[in-house]
Amino acid sequence: MxxxxxxxxxxxxxxxxxxxxxxxxxxxxxxxxxxxxxxxxxxxxETRGASASAGRSGGQRARSGGAERTKEQLYDEAKRRDVKGRSSMSKAELKDALGR
Structure with a gap:
């Protein structure tokens, strides 16, 4: 640890x-x-031999702002924007509610 x-x-x-x-x-x-x-x-x-690329790892989906966002990412944004009824929405409905 x-x-x-x-x-x-x-x-x-x-x-x-x-x-x-x-x-x-x-x-x-x-x-x-x-x-x-x-x-x-x-x-x-903080680590010995820390990789210079460590900050860039994680893939493109993690930072994608477009249509390739996961349902979880869309839900999190809907939560931040206080979208009502977000818990029962599908991915497509979340996209529509967020205007994407």
């Missing part, structure tokens, strides 16, 4: 979030939390 208390808190927070939000198993939630913390450490230069 992470050495700094900040990273330990981040690890526990991500792990709990993944268990609750994603309904993931404890093992999968731990894996996601560890990867998240490791990526953050690499991006901030």
């Amino acid at each position: 992470a050495k700094s208390s900040k990273r330990e808190r981040q690890y526990e927070h991500v792990k709990q979030s993944e268990k609750q939000r994603g309904g993931r198993s404890a093992r999968r939630a731990e894996e996601i939390a560890a990867r998240t913390v490791n990526k953050q450490k690499a991006q901030s230069g």
Whole structure:
């Protein structure tokens, strides 16, 4: 696990979030939390030999602003915009509600 208390808190927070939000198993939630913390450490230069490309990893879908967004990404934006009825909307309905 992470050495700094900040990273330990981040690890526990991500792990709990993944268990609750994603309904993931404890093992999968731990894996996601560890990867998240490791990526953050690499991006901030906390690791020895941190890869220069660490900040660019994650693929195109993660930052895509267009039609290729996942339903989860659309839902998160709808939540930020306080779109009513978002929990029962399909991906297409979320796109329409967000004007995309």
